[in-house]
Amino acid sequence: MSIRILYFGRLREDMGIPGEMLEPPAQACDVKSLRAQLVARGGASAVALGSGKAVRVSVNQDLARDDTPVKAGDEIAFFPPVSGG
Amino acid sequence: MPVRVQQEDFDTGAEIAALRRADPGIGAIASFIGLVRDVNDGDAIAGMTLEHYPGMTEKALARIVTEAKQRWDIIDALVIHRVGELKPLDQIVLVVVAGAHRGAAFDACEFIMDYLKTRAPFWKKEQTAQGARWVEARASDDLAAERWSEPQAK
Numbered sequence: 001m002s003i004r005i006l007y008f009g010r011l012r013e014d015m016g017i018p019g020e021m022l023e024p025p026a027q028a029c030d031v032k033s034l035r036a037q038l039v040a041r042g043g044a045s046a047v048a049l050g051s052g053k054a055v056r057v058s059v060n061q062d063l064a065r066d067d068t069p070v071k072a073g074d075e076i077a078f079f080p081p082v083s084g085g
Numbered sequence: 086m087p088v089r090v091q092q093e094d095f096d097t098g099a100e101i102a103a104l105r106r107a108d109p110g111i112g113a114i115a116s117f118i119g120l121v122r123d124v125n126d127g128d129a130i131a132g133m134t135l136e137h138y139p140g141m142t143e144k145a146l147a148r149i150v151t152e153a154k155q156r157w158d159i160i161d162a163l164v165i166h167r168v169g170e171l172k173p174l175d176q177i178v179l180v181v182v183a184g185a186h187r188g189a190a191f192d193a194c195e196f197i198m199d200y201l202k203t204r205a206p207f208w209k210k211e212q213t214a215q216g217a218r219w220v221e222a223r224a225s226d227d228l229a230a231e232r233w234s235e236p237q238a239k
Contacts, residue, residue, distance in 0.1 A: 008138055054222075063145075085119050
């Protein structure tokens with residue numbers, strides 16, 4: 001089972017796609033290492049998710065932290081700080 | 086349902102009446118309505134698009150309402166948040182809290198809005214004369230939410 005990635009707000013525009021499917025990680029993975037893996041691809045991913053950007057992450061629709069585990073079948077979303085209300 | 090995310094406008098009077106359900110135990114109703122302004126950060130705003138994360142939005146809002154009910158002695162609460170295209174003067178968000186007394190109702194209403202502002206996955210893109218721009222999160226909203234991080238007395 002793959003990992004489903006979603007992008008919202010400014011990140012969706014910077015990435016140029018609303019989401020993508022990734023092959024599940026070969027070894028134990030968390031939010032921080034997944035983000036690093038995406039940034040390492042370069043291009044839009046490096047710009048949108050680079051360390052200078054304020055990025056929030058959710059795992060299975062719950063706000064997550066850098067050390068939140070990521071596994072096959074999860075839905076991971078990357079987005080800017082929220083601005084509703 | 087205590088949480089709704091919708092494109093349509095809402096009727097505050099009808100929503101409050103539905104929440105009250107002629108319950109004589111309710112002695113106080115506190116409500117907040119957020120509206121689209123025509124100016125933000127010094128620029129005229131022609132309109133805005135509200136984007137959200139379907140699924141997570143409802144889950145996040147429901148969790149905030151549940152937490153409010155745990156922390157304050159309130160009877161019921163409602164959150165309606167609109168998404169899609171909105172113009173100045175439009176209503177964006179409605180929070181209504183019903184309780185026996187005003188203190189808990191006021192506090193729970195403010196808590197729900199402060200947490201919504203910092204935890205519910207909504208993003209605004211506003212249209213200005215210079216083009217469209219994403220609205221940045223405000224540090225003042227984080228500070229407002231932090232007020233509630235210590236457990237409050239009922």
